[in-house]
Amino acid sequence: MELSKRQEKILEIVKAEGPITGEQIAEKLKLTRATLRPDLAILTMAGFLDARPRVGYFYSGKTANQLLGEHIRNLYVKEYKSLPIVVKEETSVYDAICTMFLEDVGSLYVIKKEGQLSGVISRKDLLQAAMGKQDLSSVPVGVIMTRMPNIITCRPEDTLYHAALQMMRHQVDSLPVVRDFPESPGDLEIIGRISKTTIVKAFVELGQNVKM
Numbered sequence: 001m002e003l004s005k006r007q008e009k010i011l012e013i014v015k016a017e018g019p020i021t022g023e024q025i026a027e028k029l030k031l032t033r034a035t036l037r038p039d040l041a042i043l044t045m046a047g048f049l050d051a052r053p054r055v056g057y058f059y060s061g062k063t064a065n066q067l068l069g070e071h072i073r074n075l076y077v078k079e080y081k082s083l084p085i086v087v088k089e090e091t092s093v094y095d096a097i098c099t100m101f102l103e104d105v106g107s108l109y110v111i112k113k114e115g116q117l118s119g120v121i122s123r124k125d126l127l128q129a130a131m132g133k134q135d136l137s138s139v140p141v142g143v144i145m146t147r148m149p150n151i152i153t154c155r156p157e158d159t160l161y162h163a164a165l166q167m168m169r170h171q172v173d174s175l176p177v178v179r180d181f182p183e184s185p186g187d188l189e190i191i192g193r194i195s196k197t198t199i200v201k202a203f204v205e206l207g208q209n210v211k212m
């Protein structure tokens, strides 16, 4: 976030003399308290300053980078997850390819008959299967998918940052968002999807929000 000249000056004053009231800052800058009000509100909202009633403004001691990092680690999977596209283990590779095109996604999640997470199918998995000589309508995705327990997942209460870190560490494009499967401990139910596109969207949103 870029600060205006006046906001930089306010920060300097509070750093040197805080706690200090809005009136006192205004006096030093030879401005009215009302003129300063929006700047003080911005600096407080952005986390550079802390304000305490009847005491005044303090410098929080945090750099713009620290504040941005805090902001990023305050985004949660449950606020950003999108709809998962799901197929069954028996679905043919041919139908999975059609689903991927129709739904415009890069990975499909595979479920067992009762709905538990069973595996993941990515574009390359399908390409690899298509390179073979077999009839794609008769090969079930259950045969070619990456399967449990090797699926990297995330939970709605995880931070988006944690999900992004997991995608990077494991070099995958998406993570199923899961919760424990009701009445079947150890199994997982798919309730959403976080993909690299989700992270790009959040990044753009962050850029828009910090512009003041």
Ligand code: ADP
Residues within 6 Å of the ligand: 106, 107, 120, 121, 122, 123, 124, 125, 145, 146, 150, 151, 152, 153, 171, 172, 173, 174, 175, 176
């Ligand atoms: P692409 O095939 O387009 O490169 P990915 O990088 O997501 O897409 O997939 C690479 C491999 O990792 C594939 O074999 C896929 O089945 C597997 N995979 C994808 N997502 C996950 C995940 N969340 N957990 C475990 N394996 C995954």
